[in-house]
Amino acid sequence: MLLAVNSSYQPSDYLPILIQFGLAVAFVAFAMIVSHLVGPKRHSTVKDASFECGIESVGNARTPISVKYFLTAILFVLFDVEVIFMYPWAVNFRQLGTAGFVEMIIFMTLLMAGFGYVIKKGILRWNEAVPSQTFAAKPVLEKQPAIAAQAA
Amino acid sequence: MADPTKEESTAAQETAAAQDPTAQQNAQVLALLHSLFGEATFTDVHEPYGLLTVTTKREHIHRIVAGLQQDETLKFHFLTTMCGINYPENLNQELGMIYHLHSLVHNIRVRIKIFFPLADPVVPTLTDLYAAANWMEREAYDFYGIIFTGHPNLRRILNVEDMDYHPMRKQYPVEDGTREDKTDLFFGR
């Protein structure tokens, strides 16, 4: 049985929620502002420098990192959303009938086609270089026999 | 009557020493050194606690260590340590370097000492023979001021970079110089 809406609630009955929200925000703002004003602070070049266990920090922290991390994360998000869509379908499976089932199969086929593309492209291969990114790999491989010959 | 028994005991000791495997190995190493470099290059040969110790000159040291390392039978492939030393009372031989080589295959150790004057603390480097010599020579430079010709990176390794003296030389006191509360009386000076 669906929930019965009590139509005698006035908009002004929701005022306590607003007051509670306002008090929470006010408390947070008060704590932050007062501690900012009352607390001691100190600024100097050494203090504001990046912490590197007491030694001088070298270089920028924003170095480029491998794209495989991003790809794994984004593919996870996509297929996780797909699974989330399957939950309400699972709940209302009987009411949706055959038509709903066919629609869902089409939905999943489209996503699985994308998954097949991912596998064929080798994006999820973690250890070797991704085939689409081997534009720099070839020259390095050609150099390696020369280095090995030098060391021998 | 005492003499014959003494002669017998020393003869027994000699045969025992000749049969001692360490002494035999040391004799073998010494024979190799003499054959390769001549007997005159090694002075003061003795075996304290079974460790063959020879003294030589810094002109020969690189050849000697290379010869020991590249010898196929003995295979002294391990430079255990090398350290500096300062005997201020030996005029013209105040500073010294002592090298310990070890053959892991045969378990033979040998110690080679060289001495040179304080006014001319220059020694050829062994970094082309042993990679371990790199840091050990930097330590000898840091503490004794011994300059190694041909060293790729001769700078202080353990002390502060801007230290201006070589602390392990006997002319400098070990104690920190900036303390005001301790006088020489405490150190018996």
Next chain:
Amino acid sequence: MDTRVPEIKSVAAPEGIEGAGFFATSLEKVVGIARANSLWPLPFATSCCGIEFMATMGAHYDISRFGSERPSFSPRQADLLMVMGTIAKKMAPIVKQVYEQMAEPRWVLAMGACACSGGIFDSYSVLQGIDRIIPVDVYIPGCPPRPEQVLDGLMRVQDLAKNESIRRRNSPEYQALLASYNIK
């Protein structure tokens, strides 16, 4: 059988106005109590005193009873720099950098003879006491001091934190103290 109930000593409340369901006291006292009972240490452990500190952190002696629940190795989140062990002259600028990067309010505890005065290592390579480079609040002598002594030192730092005025860190005396160590 001894039926006496042991008298449980609880911490005395600070001076203030009490009433039904409320307690009013000065902000300084509240801030002091809060700071004193939550000193998060930065264990700068170099030598044997560090091992003693590890024992103090263990369950038997337990510094988290005193509020030092979270030792942090980042100076940004630590209140108390505990220097425990021999500091070589090569290490001195690093200790100073770590101290300078701590956020105010900060306290320094020198544990052990080497941190207090160089200890038995009166030599060319050992810094003769960390108070040559940073201002120290509490010294714990010993080689190494026992955990009970470490806890006593921690309690002295708690006393300092509890009774410190709120404006001390902005006061000219404190600025002069830091300037004497060349710390901005």
